[in-house]
Amino acid sequence: MKIYPLSIQVICIITLAIATLISHSSSLEAQTSRYILSQRPKPPATGTPSGNSTPATTRPEITCQDTDKPLTALLANNGSDFTISEYPKFWFYIPYASEEISYMEFLLLNGTERQTIYHTAVKLREQPGLIEITIPAEPQYALKVNENYRWRFNLDCEPDRRTEPDLVVNGWVRRIPLNPQLENQLEAVKPLQYSIYRDNFIWYDAIALLAELHFAEPENQEWSDAWANLLQSLDLEWVILEPFAESELLPPEL
Numbered sequence: 001m002k003i004y005p006l007s008i009q010v011i012c013i014i015t016l017a018i019a020t021l022i023s024h025s026s027s028l029e030a031q032t033s034r035y036i037l038s039q040r041p042k043p044p045a046t047g048t049p050s051g052n053s054t055p056a057t058t059r060p061e062i063t064c065q066d067t068d069k070p071l072t073a074l075l076a077n078n079g080s081d082f083t084i085s086e087y088p089k090f091w092f093y094i095p096y097a098s099e100e101i102s103y104m105e106f107l108l109l110n111g112t113e114r115q116t117i118y119h120t121a122v123k124l125r126e127q128p129g130l131i132e133i134t135i136p137a138e139p140q141y142a143l144k145v146n147e148n149y150r151w152r153f154n155l156d157c158e159p160d161r162r163t164e165p166d167l168v169v170n171g172w173v174r175r176i177p178l179n180p181q182l183e184n185q186l187e188a189v190k191p192l193q194y195s196i197y198r199d200n201f202i203w204y205d206a207i208a209l210l211a212e213l214h215f216a217e218p219e220n221q222e223w224s225d226a227w228a229n230l231l232q233s234l235d236l237e238w239v240i241l242e243p244f245a246e247s248e249l250l251p252p253e254l
Contacts, residue, residue, distance in 0.1 A: 053077040053169060063166045064157035067095040069238055071155055073169045074130070074211075076234055080201040081171065084178045086142040087135040089208035092153055092169070093239055094131055094247075098124040103156040105252055106133050108141075111148035117141060121250040122153075129245030132211070143175040173204060198230065206230065215244040 053073045074091040075081045090106070101124060108118040118141045122133065135141050143149060150172055154165035182200065186193045191213065197206035207230065214220075214227040228240045 053171060064096070064155070065100065069093065069095050069242075071095055071153075071167050071169055072236070072239070073153065073171055074207050074231075074234070074236065074239065075171055076201070076203040077171065079172075081204060082174050082176045082200075082202045083143070083204040084176060084182075084202055085205060086175070087137045088143065088173060088175070088204050089135075090133045090151065090153075090204070091207055091211055092131055092133070093129070093242060094124055094155075094245060095128050096124075096155075096157070097128055098126055100157060101155065102159045103154075103253065105154050107152045107154075108135065109150040109152070111150065113150050117143075117149065119252045121252045123248050123250055125246040125248065127243070127245055129243040130211070130215075130239070131245050131247040132208070133249065143173070145175050145177050148172055148174050176202070194226065194230070198233075203234075211244075 053075055054070045070093075072093040074093065094101075094104075104122040104124070106118075106120050106122055107116055109116055118135055120133070122131070124131065135143070150170065152168060152170045155167040157166050182196070185196045189196060194206045194210040194213075197203070197209065210223070210227055210230055214223040217223055228237075231237060231240050
């Protein structure tokens, strides 16, 4: 029996089938990517969602000493800074020693910036470094789901507070709901939830959790490496070796 080579028609059919399979696979990948993107929380619908993580001088003359590192808020500052906490934590780098600071305060405002939700004075106990500010777990301070909030951190080096603060950093935060899928992911990776927070743009919680792990066990290489990698991803490499600085929250001066 003589065997003939495949006809042109058969070759065309096989080629078409392969092309269809590749096209279907690419389409499925694209649909999966679109689905993943659709599941990501949307940035705050505000005029300036990113705020300023490093300060601008607000007085005509600079009253604070020049420093190699600026007053800085630890956040992504890209319009996607979220939290799932009713009472989130905020981290700041303070470049001055306590004797160089006249007054510091933190304010949490509603989305229109017309109502103050929380207001506290902040006192650095000794050396420069990283401080944590936690919103008190009281109902009147709780962040509502899917609402935007504006925060400000003001620092004065001179005692005259009748004018604008010497230095200001500010930004936005939005509390998003904890859905079952996210809750299951967080439960499955304890105590490494910071990676889930990071991947879902929940930066406030990622920073707060990893900072607490790192400073609770500064000799733990895993936490140190994770802390360094997180700060590098936020372009904050220069903060990596900064120490935790003791501070206290006091009634604000009105």
